[in-house]
Amino acid sequence: MNKPDSCPISKEYPQILVAHGGGGKLMHELIEKMFIPTFQNPLLESRHDGAILELGNTKLAFTTDSYVVDPLFFPGGNIGTLAINGTVNDLAMCGARPMYLSTGIILEEGLETNKLRSIIKSMGQAAETAGVKLVTGDTKVVDRGKGDGVFINTTGIGIIEHNLQICPASVRPGDAIILSGDIGRHGVAIMAKREGLSFETTIESDCTSLEKVVLEMLEANIQIHCLRDLTRGGLATSLIEIAEAADVSIQIEENAIPVLEEVQGACEILGLDPIYIANEGRFVCFVPPSQIDQTLQIIDSHMLGGQACVIGTVLETGTGVKMKSCLGVNRIVNMLSGEQLPRIC
Amino acid sequence: MKFIDEYRDGEAAQKYAQAIANITDQPWTIMEVCGGQTHAIVKFGIDELLPSEITLVHGPGCPVCVTPIELIDKSLEIASLPDVIFCSFGDMLRVPGTYKDLLSVKAKGADIRMVYSPMDALEMAKKYPQKEVVFFAVGFETTAPANAMTVHQAYKQKIENFSVLVSHVLVPPAMKDVLCSPNNQVQGFLAAGHVCTIMGYREYEPLVEEYKIPIVVTGFEPVDILQGIYMCIKQLQEKRYELENQYTRFVHREGNTLAQNLIKEVFQVVPRKWRGMGEIPQSGLNLQDKYAQFDALKRFDINCNYAQEETKCISGLILKGVQKPDQCPLFKNHCTPEHPLGATMVSSEGACAAYYQYRKTT
Structure with missing residues (x-):
């Protein structure tokens, strides 16, 4: 006999919404409450x-x-x-x-x-x-x-081919968080094409493969603690996921995050925050602070534009992600429900 | 980026914050009217740079928030009709009516499209002549000209399968409503720069005179807002009450008269119910009789009289600047952006949503 379905998701959302695939809270709920318990x-x-x-x-x-x-x-x-x-x-x-x-x-x-x-x-x-x-x-x-x-x-x-454990559990307080380049290009390129929005210059997706840069970092003996490509949900969601999985607090600086001027302009017009926009060729890596320079050099030698940079660090205490705004004030960075929606005004 | 970087400059912001601290010697409460300003204040942490004497309260200027639940329910009914393509700006899609929102109606099969301009909806009407295309015309005076132009074009081009569900609201009557509230605490306003770009600021001058309150037309970037606060506090400290314009790079006294004339041509001023605030006289726009054929409420026979709101929600008091989001017992426990229970949580520009997204609360 079939047992009545007790999945909390189906009670709350009798139908799947687009937001359930948006890389935000609803998608995580679906994974946490339906998929992981089933296949545990x-x-x-x-x-x-x-x-x-x-x-x-x-x-x-x-x-x-x-x-x-x-x-x-x-x-x-x-x-x-x-x-x-x-x-x-x-x-x-x-x-x-x-x-x-x-x-x-x-x-x-x-x-x-x-x-x-x-x-x-x-x-x-x-x-x-x-x-x-x-x-x-x-x-x-x-x-x-x-x-x-x-x-x-x-x-x-x-x-x-190495013995490192590259995963959130290896993240340590003091780790430097390195971003491989400017963010937001892929999401804005897709949105501009899909919605017929035209800007002065064409924004190209950052879509590229990352295996060579990672393999070179490994060959150079960089003690990589964690890597994450910044796809759906963007930089913010990736960092929140890592902070949650590693049970650590992450501090980043808004001013340190590179965003192409065209991408920033599109985001300003549409009311979108680039830290939540999808990328297809950008990643963050968590490395010991002693290896920052070497890591930046390797990443820049592989990435067009050479904008790899340190955007933050892992703190000794606390949980979640905090970002110092351009005014120097700290705020929390939260996961969105689903995809960002353009604003009215 | 020009017009962005110089207004997000940390040093300039700190200088203004210091200047504000230097002239402040007693407690003042200022309301920023626009949701865009609220969002910037909380996102950039502008209020945390201010001396403790200054309290910023967050006004009713988020059009998505204040769209009445009855109208959301009606939008859901219309969107669910067969042969209707329902077009809306993105941030209206998640706003809950009594039982559901546009995104869940879409999941059930309704044809709901997110558009970036009302003219996109009109183009869609031309592309699908066998469908009824409805645009959800929401917003303050800022979006009114584009929506008016779309209706005007539909009229001129005789597009018969196009209509608008109008929920336009006006800023000055809402500011007056805040000031008339028996427990009003607001001593100065930062008026909404974008609204004034269209409307100018003549219509705010009577408010300054009648209520003897400073109003500073203010922009949206951090340095704009800090300069607006500085100008407002300076007036309060000097016991002046004047209309001042911080947002001079866009706003002048007369505003955009071409846009104003278009608004007058297509819309008439009507009483309007605001979510969380109730009905405010002469605070909304509806289509002029000449354009009544484009009124979706007249075109579709919609009956839904079940609108219900959560009773413990204090969004009305928040919109009037009497309380702050984290003073609500429902905030973060029962009321979240995924399950909003009141006006100020439904849109990302609502004060509660901004606090939820950016601020750690105890």
Whole structure:
């Protein structure tokens, strides 16, 4: 006999909202209250970008992600480049060398074959650049109106060739928090294209793969404590997640966070805060303060623009994330409910 | 970035804070009228730079917050009708009516679109002639000209499948309502710079005279707000009450007369109910009779008389500057941005939402 469903989410939200996928509080509630209790196991409960699997003497990172972006093509990339780089980056954030990917592609009836061709071509190029092989896949077609052109899932396996534990639990008071470059480009590029907003210059997504920079940091013996790419929910949400998982307090400085002038302008017009906007090629890393200079140098040698910087530190006491405003006053940084919505005025 | 960096300069802000401290020798309570100013004050921590004698209270100037629950309920009913495309600015989508909000109605299958301009909604009406396109026309005098222009264009172009659900509100009557409140504590106002960009500030001069209260038209960046506070405190300390303009880079006395004429052409002044504050005479805009054919409430036969509000919520007192968000027993315990129980929590610009998002409370 079926037991009555006691999931608190279904009582509160009889229907799934878009906000349940927005990277904010509602998405975390869904994961915490529905998914984790159902599948509970220590690997899942580590709440990392991927699971770390130990098979005999081999340590593997294993991760999956689905891509549902509208528009399919945007300045700086398309859904195909995202699908490869996103999963490669999740593996890189586990400190792994990305090796193999699988993909599941769901196509909508009526999609122009030429569009699919160029998405697949981009996937091929991105995989080659990242040094991964796409070794298995699946294709399905759904009726017109039941998909958004293309949905792509990619799953990845990477190999971990060091003994560091790169995860929130390794974060220590005193750690320096290094941001790899300016934030907010991807989210603003997508929004501008989707909504037909035009700015004086075209803002390009920062979509790129991060495995090379991470591997070089590891080769240089940087004692990385934690890595996180700043996708949905942006810098703020990533730092809050790490602070919560590591049970530490994080202090950052608003003035230290680089934002491209065009991105800032778009954010001012729309009433958005860049610290919550998605990126696809930016990450934070937590390292001992003695290795700041070396880390910055390695990141800048890989990233266009060379704007890696220290944005804050891990405090001895407290919990959550605090940010010193440009006026020098501290405030808390909270997770949003879902995605940011543009304001009326 | 020009027009941003110089107004967010930490040193300039500290200098103004010091200047304010130097001239303040007794307690004063100032209200910033606009939700955008409240948001900036709490986000940047401007009030924490001020001497303890100065209390900032947060005014009713968030249009999303004060849209009456009855109208939200009606918007939900209209949006749920078949063959309707309901268009709204982003921040209205999350505002709860009595039982649900636009986002959950969308999840049930309603065709709800977020737009960045009312003209986008009009374009949609042209693109889908077999659908009824409704735009939720919310806002203060700032958004009124664009909404008026859209209705005017719909009239000129004879777009018959377009209508607007109007919930426009006006700032001066709400300031008057605050001042008339028996427990009013407000001794000076920072008037809303964007509203005055459109309307100028002539209409605030009678308030200054009648209530002998300083009003400073103020911008939205930290240094703007600190300068506005400085000008207001200076008047109070010198026992003056005048209309002053801090936001001179955008505002002049007459305002934008072209926009004002357009507002007058399309809208008429009517009494309007404010969420949390009740009905305020002559405080809203509705369509002129000439444009009544574009009134969504007339076009659709909507009956929903079930509007209910949480009773312990003190948003009315917060909007009038009598209490602050963290004095509410529901704040953070029962009332959160995910489950807002009153006007000042429903929008990200509401005072309670700003306190929740940025401030650690004890």
